Amino acid sequence: xxxxxxxxxxxxxxxxxxxxxxxxxxxxxxxxxxxxxxxxxxxxxxxxxxxxxxxxxxxxxxxxxxxxxxxxxxxxxxxxxxxxxxxxxxxxxxxxxxxxxxxxxxxxxxxxxxxxxxxxxxxxxxxxxxxxxxxxxxxxxxxxxxxxxxxxxxxxxxxxxxxxxxxxxxxxxxxxxxxxxxxxxxxxxxxxxxxxxxxxxxxxxxxxxxxxxxxxxxxxxxxxxxxxxxxxxxxxxxxxxxxxxxxxxxxxxxxxxxxxxxxxxxxxxxxxxxxxxxx
Amino acid sequence: xxxxxxxxxxxxxxxxxxxxxxxxxxxxxxxxxxxxxxxxxxxxxxxxxxxxxxxxxxxxxxxxxxxxxxxxxxxxxxxxxxxxxxxxxxxxxxxxxxxxxxxxxxxxxxxxxxxxxxxxxxxxxxxxxxxxxxxxxxxxxxxxxxxxxxxxxxxxxxxxxxxxxxxxxxxxxxxxxxxxxxxxxxxxxxxxxxxxxxxxxxxxxxxxxxxxxxxxxxxxxxxxxxxxxxxxxxxxxxxxxxxxxxxxxxxxxxxxxxxxxxxxxxxxxxxxxxxxxxxxxxxxxxxxxxxxxxxxxxxxxxxxxxxxxxxxxxxxxxxxxxxxxxxxxxxxxxxxxxxxxxxxxxxxxxxxxxxxxxxxxxxxxxx
Ligand SMILES: Nc1ncnc2c1ncn2[C@@H]1O[C@H](COP(=O)(O)OP(=O)(O)OP(=O)(O)O)[C@@H](O)[C@H]1O
Ligand SMILES: [Mg+2]
Numbered sequence: 001x002x003x004x005x006x007x008x009x010x011x012x013x014x015x016x017x018x019x020x021x022x023x024x025x026x027x028x029x030x031x032x033x034x035x036x037x038x039x040x041x042x043x044x045x046x047x048x049x050x051x052x053x054x055x056x057x058x059x060x061x062x063x064x065x066x067x068x069x070x071x072x073x074x075x076x077x078x079x080x081x082x083x084x085x086x087x088x089x090x091x092x093x094x095x096x097x098x099x100x101x102x103x104x105x106x107x108x109x110x111x112x113x114x115x116x117x118x119x120x121x122x123x124x125x126x127x128x129x130x131x132x133x134x135x136x137x138x139x140x141x142x143x144x145x146x147x148x149x150x151x152x153x154x155x156x157x158x159x160x161x162x163x164x165x166x167x168x169x170x171x172x173x174x175x176x177x178x179x180x181x182x183x184x185x186x187x188x189x190x191x192x193x194x195x196x197x198x199x200x201x202x203x204x205x206x207x208x209x210x211x212x213x214x215x216x217x218x219x220x221x222x223x224x225x226x227x228x229x230x231x232x233x234x235x236x237x238x239x240x241x242x243x244x245x246x247x248x249x250x251x252x253x254x255x256x257x258x259x260x261x262x263x264x265x266x267x268x269x270x271x272x273x274x275x276x277x278x279x
Numbered sequence: 280x281x282x283x284x285x286x287x288x289x290x291x292x293x294x295x296x297x298x299x300x301x302x303x304x305x306x307x308x309x310x311x312x313x314x315x316x317x318x319x320x321x322x323x324x325x326x327x328x329x330x331x332x333x334x335x336x337x338x339x340x341x342x343x344x345x346x347x348x349x350x351x352x353x354x355x356x357x358x359x360x361x362x363x364x365x366x367x368x369x370x371x372x373x374x375x376x377x378x379x380x381x382x383x384x385x386x387x388x389x390x391x392x393x394x395x396x397x398x399x400x401x402x403x404x405x406x407x408x409x410x411x412x413x414x415x416x417x418x419x420x421x422x423x424x425x426x427x428x429x430x431x432x433x434x435x436x437x438x439x440x441x442x443x444x445x446x447x448x449x450x451x452x453x454x455x456x457x458x459x460x461x462x463x464x465x466x467x468x469x470x471x472x473x474x475x476x477x478x479x480x481x482x483x484x485x486x487x488x489x490x491x492x493x494x495x496x497x498x499x500x501x502x503x504x505x506x507x508x509x510x511x512x513x514x515x516x517x518x519x520x521x522x523x524x525x526x527x528x529x530x531x532x533x534x535x536x537x538x539x540x541x542x543x544x545x546x547x548x549x550x551x552x553x554x555x556x557x558x559x560x561x562x563x564x565x566x567x568x569x570x571x572x573x574x575x576x577x578x579x580x581x582x583x584x585x586x587x588x589x590x591x592x593x594x595x596x597x598x599x600x601x602x603x604x605x606x607x608x609x610x611x612x613x614x615x616x617x618x619x620x621x622x623x624x625x626x627x628x629x630x631x632x633x634x635x636x637x638x639x640x641x642x643x644x645x646x
Contacts, residue, residue: 175331176364178352180429181381190377194368 033255040248047244062249071250074232079257081143081228082211085150086204092151093158094200098188100159101166102174112163119156123216131220141223149217154207161206165199166192201268205261212258229254281342281432281465282307283328288337290323290489296335297323298489305482308463310456312480314470314512320489321469322361325435328467329356342432354433357426361437361469363418365410371421372406378429396424399458415442416451423455427462434459434466440475448472452479473513477501485509507642510563510635516595518563519605522639525551525558534562534636537601538580541631543646550646551636560645563635566595569607571615572628584623598627 039047041058066072099105100112130149131140139145169192177187218228233250236243262269283305290298298320305311315321326332328339330351338347346354357378366374372393379389397403400420410418419442426434439455440448456479459466470476476483477497485492485500485508493505504510510518523536532548534541541562543551551560572579582600589595594611596619597604605627609616619625636645 170362170364172360172362172364173366175329175351176358176360176425177366177377178350179329179354179356179358180378180425181352183352186381191366 036248036251036255038248039244040252042245044245062245063253065246066249066253069235071229071232071235072253074227074229075254075257077143077226078212078229078254081146081150081226082208084143085147085154085211086207088147089151089154089158089207090200090203093155093203094162094193094196096155097159097162098166098192101163101169102192112159115156115159118152119160127217127220130217134221140221141226143226145221146211146218146226146228149221150207150211150214154203154210157206157210158203161203162196162199165196169195198268201265205258205265205269208258208261212254282340283342283433283465283467284338284340285324285328286338286340288324288327288339289335290320290327290332291335292323292333296489298327298332300337301327301486301489301491302337303484303491303494305465305467307465309481310459310466310468310479311482311484312468312470312476313484313486314473314476315486316471319486321471321486322437323489324486325358325437325467325469328433328435329358330354355431356433356435357429357431358435359419359422359426359437359439361441363410363422365418365421365425367410370407370409371402371413371424374410374421374425375428378425382429392428392430396427399427400424416447419443419451430464432465434464436466436468438469438471440470448475449478455479474515477513485512504563504635505644507561507563507637510637510644514565516566516606516608518565518635519569519603520637521562521564521603521605523560523562525560527552534560534634536562537603538582539578539600539627539629540580541578541629541634543634543636544632547634547636547646554638554645559639561637561639561642563637564605564629565633566606566608568630568633569605570609570628570630571607571613572626573615575626576628578631579626579628582625582627584619584621584625586621587619596625598625600627 038054040062041060042053042056043059043061046053046056096115100108105111130145134140134142134145139148173195174187174191177191182190212228213230214228215230218231222228222231229250233247236247236250285304286302288298288301289296301324303311313321313324323332327334327337328341330339330346330349334347338345340346341354341356366377369377375393375396376389379392384392393406394403397406400423402417402420402424405413405417410421413421419439423436423439426436440451443451452475468479470479477500480497482494483497483500484494487508493500493509495503500509501513504513507520511520521536521539523534523541526533526535528542530545530548532543532551534543575581580600582598582605585597585599585604587594587596589611592611593608594613594616596607596609596616598607599605607616607627611617637643638645
């Protein structure tokens, strides 16, 4: 009796000691998000009140304003660009990563480093060459231009991430599949690919977030038709000052689809982020 | 005909040879066992047969055709990997159908084969589990099953029972032996366990340091080992090795080791002389060929009991004989061996007909 109540209290203490810091950390990282969602529901007077209000009369005015503007079109642009470039990068990146993982190529290390170096370039260094290039071929202010540029960055990341995952697939498993009568494509498709699904999910989320976030390239390469949401947020910078409520509501609309996608693939994500580890 | 023949097979990784000049044949329908210590090149040799090892010489002939250059998929060989290599994203059922789908076996036939194998391996109720939901022994059966459903020409197994505990191993190996006999599939089975090799194989191939030491039936390997390595590998407890010098006594040859003098049988004596090597040899004496003598005589010597060890209905007695420690094995109900205590004097009798003579330098068998 005594002993069991002691273990109960010990596990209770243990749980508190575990959940308290975890809760604090989550709160710390989620706070900007919470603040954004709250601001989106505030009236202008509440936005600037000091001390900040956590209890207030919510309003949907901000959302109404955003939805009736042409902002939602730019969210659509953002999502189309992000999804297409992520899909393209994943198809190409997966095949490339598999090749690097399974076959020895001449100059393999140099090639891999070159691919990685695409990612290390500061955007500002390539922005004007891209601008001039797209102007010459008539692609400025098109979604296609953004898709192409984002894919370059995304492929680099995808190749590196997925090569790590493919490296973890035991060679013997593929040998077994070959002895079971499968050719190279069958082995890839039926054995290797299903085992790196967590990596693909991780790459997809990272790629999409990356594209949705991107500002500088989109700002320079688009004018009206292909404007993406981050660029369109500038419109909330009015001569009368910053429309914080509007920005928050607009940002929420942009975050929402990405968050929904992340939730859908979360099962794979957790395994993906803990890097490979086939059970 | 699905005989497997290896001719002077060599395997090297980055210039380091791990299989040297291996030649042997597994006859059609035979269960042959490849036995050797860890790192002796067993897996590499299997991979030479499947086509995955970097072969630097020799030929692999399966069913009369030279397959040396052929890709693995073409060889109709099923292998049970040391690591099982099960597909973790497929259930047991899917793992088994996988090779059948590749071979475009009709669905009904697939069902029939999977059911039959599940029955044989007693896995009916586990068909919908994923490998990670199975115990080590069950995973091993899945691996064997995946090879069985294919009904291949050749069956290779790489230490398939390694993950099982001692008792299960013994059960599993006799189950496997009767399974193989029923199927009649040519099989090469790899193990590092000499008892398993003896129990299973109709042919044993002993590998050490990448070199085939001996090929023979279990009895040949046990009674007529080619060298000290093979002699020492088989038998439990292992063979006693005694340093000895040869003395010629007219026609007869006498091997003397400390207080013990063994007159070698005439045939053995002649072979040893014919080999014409130095008179420094090693005598190999199996523990069960040593007994307690009643009265002194040739091949007998007085020693002192060092320690006794009852094992089941056997008893092991370690005897100090001059400089050497000799282990003998007998029945516990043998009055001569019962109730011995340390430091008792004991008259050790060696059966001269069953003494083996080895070259002390090379370990090669002389007679
Ligand atoms: N892919 C490889 N690259 C380099 N060396 C290897 C490779 N595979 C095996 N070896 C080496 O070849 C030798 C024989 O290895 P092998 O796996 O054939 O031994 P084994 O008899 O199967 O051992 P075990 O009983 O431990 O499985 C070892 O020294 C090993 O280090
Ligand atoms: Mg091995």
